[in-house]
Amino acid sequence: MRDEILSKLEMLKGYVELLKGYQSRTLDQVKADPTLRGAIERYLAVALECTLDVGEMIISLEGLRKPGAYREVIEVLGEKNIISEDFVKRFTPAAGFRNILVHMYAEVDVEKVYKFLQESLGDFDEFAKCVANYLKKSR
Numbered sequence: 001m002r003d004e005i006l007s008k009l010e011m012l013k014g015y016v017e018l019l020k021g022y023q024s025r026t027l028d029q030v031k032a033d034p035t036l037r038g039a040i041e042r043y044l045a046v047a048l049e050c051t052l053d054v055g056e057m058i059i060s061l062e063g064l065r066k067p068g069a070y071r072e073v074i075e076v077l078g079e080k081n082i083i084s085e086d087f088v089k090r091f092t093p094a095a096g097f098r099n100i101l102v103h104m105y106a107e108v109d110v111e112k113v114y115k116f117l118q119e120s121l122g123d124f125d126e127f128a129k130c131v132a133n134y135l136k137k138s139r
Contacts, residue, residue, distance in 0.1 A: 002135060005057050009128050012050040015043050016124045019117060027114045041101055041113055048098035051091075051127050058082060058134065070095035083130045091123050 022030075022040050030037050055073035059066070064080055067073045071092045078088035097116065100108060 001057055001061050005054055005131065005135065008050050008054045008057070009131060012047055012054075012124055012128060015047040015050065016121055019043050019047065019121055023117060023121070027111065030114055031110055037110060037113070040117055041108060044113065044116060045098060045101040047124055048094055048101070051124065052095065052098065054127075054131055058131070070098060077130075082134045083127065087123075087126060087130070091127065094120070094123065 019040065022036070022043075025036065030040065052070050052073050055077050056067075058064075058080075059073065059076050062080060064076050067076050074083070074088055074092045074095060077083045078085055083091070094116075097112070101113075
């Protein structure tokens, strides 16, 4: 399962790099270009999926309590100290954001998408570092 986790982290890295390429765009550009907006939304969704998949793999590997919702995946990792309590508080809302992006429960707020793009991509890097540290310790 370690190889699967590492593979997902590589995928995550690729999606984040793609997203970073869009950070130079203005909010008005994103609003005006549905193809650009769709690409950003899609890459954010699959990046969030990667983090949740990795979290679920670790939960399974460790035999931790089964999360009832995506946001709980992050919380369970925090309970095991795989990620810090501060990071849990900051990143848990991203799981809800994933649901909006994937299931389109409501019209996706382009301003929220843009804000996430500009301010939160570093959270994916932090998540990957936490998982890498976990993998080193669990050898």
